[in-house]
Amino acid sequence: MAAAVERDLPLSGAAAAGGPAAGHVEAGRPAAGHVEIExxxxGYDGQPVLDLDRLSVRRGEFLSILGPSGCGKTTLLNAIAGFVAPDSGRVLVDGDDITALPPHRRGLGMVFQNYALFPHLSVASNVAYGLRVHRVPKRxxxxxxxxxxRLVGLEEFADRRPRALSGGQQQRVAIARALATRPAVLLLDEPLSNLDAKLRREMRVELRKIQQSVGTTMVFVTHDQEEALSLSDRIAVLNGGRLEQLGTPDEVYRRPASRFVAQFIGAANVLEGTVRPDRALDVGGVAVPLGLPDAESGREVVVAIRPERIRLAPVTGTQADAAAGPNGARAATPVTGLTGTVAYRSFTGDAWQVEVRTAGGLALTVRVADTGAGGADPPGAGTAVTASWDPADLIVLDLRAGR
Structure with missing residues (x-):
């Protein structure tokens, strides 16, 4: 059935979907992506909200716009959709400048956070609404x-009203309504935020399956880091209306471009200090061995280490313990770290969250995977431990010359 649906719902350009038929960019300058933001x-009331030099969305891509509240991500989506007029710049789809066009002439689909279904219409009538507006023949x-x-698995619910559906089913109706118009691009404004945690995880899988089946370019706004990491081909991280980083999920997680990205995407222990003559990092008087070969004395360094990359072992006074891997085996490469005391630990289901504090007051957050009922739990509060990591897992955020 997926193959049949894919033939019936082809990826179409803006003109075919009721969008612009003219207004192309100058000859000889093809658009670099399916959607181009230039x-x-x-701004609102004289206050700047969004300032993007350039953002390119590839054809058939699932791009997530990620950032904290107030960073401009919904404003960006509304500017693409035509609900907000930009102060400057332009939006192009397949090389056509659509900046001045009203929303209904852009050939784009939109799924709102609250779904925006008509309560007095049946599911089928809700899905057909955009088609009636575009005067698609009845048959x-x-x-x-x-x-x-069929694509969203709601054939049997065609005659029901939205109030008779669950939150997840209503979300599917909203997606079906948007896809029925065969949009060039589908814009989604935090469509999963109103669902409970279990249903939200399930709908992530369903939404990705739908996108891959149909092949429509999707621009998805979210403030949920896990959501963006699990759904996206690429992620655009916004902060204060500006683009902090654009990359694949593993790139923004493993190689964050800034301190903000490192701390916003997942969790990170950020260490900032000056390199000592012995190449340890002086962090507020606490010496943290870095293991970085190019860490020259006097340099100001900002590094980050992910909580799940830190190993914990009871302090035994031997270097072997510090170099042991998660299962007690010696690490294949040198590790480095520091000693401290477990301040607290908490169980989160699939892992333990542990906070280690040094004598100098430095705190590290550690994530220890749960090994099951038969496995050993991480050390409890008050236990002296060594927190160690492989130097290759350090994320260098800033490496400046000393003053």
Missing amino acids: DLAV ERAERVADAL
Whole structure:
């Protein structure tokens, strides 16, 4: 069925979906991506909210716009959709400048956070709404509605009203309604945020399956880091209206471009200090061995280490314990770290969160995977431990010359 639906819901350009048929960029300058954002600035009441030099979305890509509240991600989506007029810059789809076009002429689909379903209409009528607006013939309209409902697994619910559906089913109706118009790009504004945790995880899988089946370019706004990491081909991280980093999920997680990205995507222990003559990092009077070969004395360094990359072992006074791997085996490469005391530990289901504090007051957050009922729990509060890591797992955020 997926293959049949894919034929019935082809990826189409903006013009085919009721978008612009003219307004191309100058000859000989093809757009680098399916959607191009150029020098886009948006402000409210004189206060700048968004300032993007350039953002390119590839055809068929699932791009997540990620950032904290107030960073401009929903404003960006609304500017692409045409609900917000930018102060400057432009939006292009397949090389067509759509910046001045009203929303209904852009050939884009939109799924809102609250789904925006009509309570008095049936599921089928909700899905057909955009098709009626575009005056799609009745027979074709019925075929598209049926195909869209099959795609989201709601064929049997066509005659129900939205109030008779669960939150996840309502979300699927909203997606089906958007896809039925065969948009060039589908924009989604935190569509999973109103669902409970279990249903949200399930709908992530369903949404990704739908996107891969249809092949539509999707731009997905979220403040949930796990959501962005699990769904996306690439992630655009916004902070204060500016683009901090654009990359694949593993790139933004393993090689964050800034301190903000390192701490916002997942969790990170950020260590900032000056390199001592013995190449340890002086962090507020606490000496932290770095293991970085190019850490020259006097340099100001900012590094980060992910909690799950830190190993814990009881202090025994031997270097072997510090070099032991997660299962007690010696690490293949040298490790480095420091000693401290477990301040607390908490069980989170699939892992333990442990805080280690040094005598100098430095705190490290450690994530220890749960090994099951038969496995040993991590050391409890008050236990002296060695926190160690492989130097290769250090993320260098800043490496400046000394003053």
